[in-house]
Amino acid sequence: MAFRPYLIEEITLDCTDGVLSRREAIRRLGLLGVSGAAAAALVAAGSDRVAASGDSTPPGASTSPAEGEEITWAGPEGDLIGVFSAAETAGGAVLVIHENRGLTPHIRTIPPRLGADGYSALAIDLLSAEGGTASLPGEAEATAALGAAPAERLIADLRSGLDELERRVPDTQLAAIGFCFGGGMTWQLLAAGEPRLAAAVPFYGPLPDGADFAGSPSAAVLGIYAELDDRVNASRNAADAALEAAGLVHELRTFDGVDHAFFNDTGPRYNADAAAEAYAAMLEWFASHLSAD
16 A cells, blocks of 8 residues: 555645644645645645544643553564563553654553553554654654655564564464554555454554455454544445455444544544543453453
């Protein structure tokens, strides 16, 4: 799947919803290779749709129960970077895939949160080849670098993340979760064929064109969607059909009254109630489909 068009849409939507200024959106589109005139036209064509209802003010610092461990390991093309948290008694091991801004402080809170709830977790930095998210000047450069990264490299790095989870948390089943861009990468990993996955939870992620999940026969998939996220919701029926065709256990849940990225508690579309409900649904899914071997 080519993620550049999706990332262009993300930036345009962020400008429409007031997350980015017009100037910043045009700058970020330029980093993705969009000409100034085309970028201006994209921004001007944005709708007047407002952000999700509910409390749109991001809270302060995360109340994560602990900080994750910064780790590196040998990947297919060099060292990979991640944040790992071990559960005291792991009911499974979860690979966490970040949004299009890289391994942000928000994503770093997710492994310790999962660890406290009984699932060892590793958040991988898919910008490791560029020196890691923290080495880049800002979010715009992170998004541009992800847009330029070959899909084959990203998938190979995700497989290496699963390898590292197997090494650190032996004798447990594996899952993958991802958010926005990371949700799309979760679908992509399933479509690439990953028989080790026992569960997957893509949060509002774009579906790869012509997705075939037959190569991931053991994965039980919980797809998380937001009612106001028309762009990603356009592929919901295709995801359902592809999951049915592959014979995978699955459920696609749409959360009412919220928009894309409603789970991110550092963003303007955050909705605390829906985020808590989606997280609880994910834990229930893991309890049903993950176990220690």
